[in-house]
Amino acid sequence: MQSRSIYKVPNGKLLKILLEYDTKKNTINEIKIMGDFFAYPEEAIEVMEKELQHTTLDENCIMEKIKLVIKENNIEFIGLNIEGLTKGILMCKK
Numbered sequence: 001m002q003s004r005s006i007y008k009v010p011n012g013k014l015l016k017i018l019l020e021y022d023t024k025k026n027t028i029n030e031i032k033i034m035g036d037f038f039a040y041p042e043e044a045i046e047v048m049e050k051e052l053q054h055t056t057l058d059e060n061c062i063m064e065k066i067k068l069v070i071k072e073n074n075i076e077f078i079g080l081n082i083e084g085l086t087k088g089i090l091m092c093k094k
Contacts, residue, residue: 005091009084013037019092026057031089037079044075057093062086 001023007015018032031052039045051069055061063086069075070082077085 003092005088007084007088007091009037009080009088012081012084013079015080015084015088017088017092019089021057021093028052028055028057028089033085035080037077039078039080040076041074044073044077047073048075052089057090059086059090062089 002018002020004019005015005017007017009015013036015033015035015037018030018034019028020030021028031049033045033049039048048066048069052062052065055065063082066082066085070077
């Protein structure tokens with residue numbers, strides 16, 4: 001199933017998520033993360049999108065995966081936080 005969300009992160013920027021997910025397995029197939037926030041290094045968003053594939057659409061699973069990817073890849077977000085990204089992803093789930 002395909003879905004999208006637009007979310008204004010509290011004290012942050014606008015986040016847009018395009019999500020394709022497996023309704024039976026409840027996992028992410030493809031995800032596109034966009035918005036007016038900044039991410040460092042330059043490839044951080046592509047890395048995050050790739051690493052989130054096959055993650056269960058559950059708040060704790062997504063949050064833990066995001067934390068791990070940030071730590072392993074030294075990612076820094078400006079105008080976006082882990083909670084905001086997690087909420088934006090989960091808002092796509094119908």
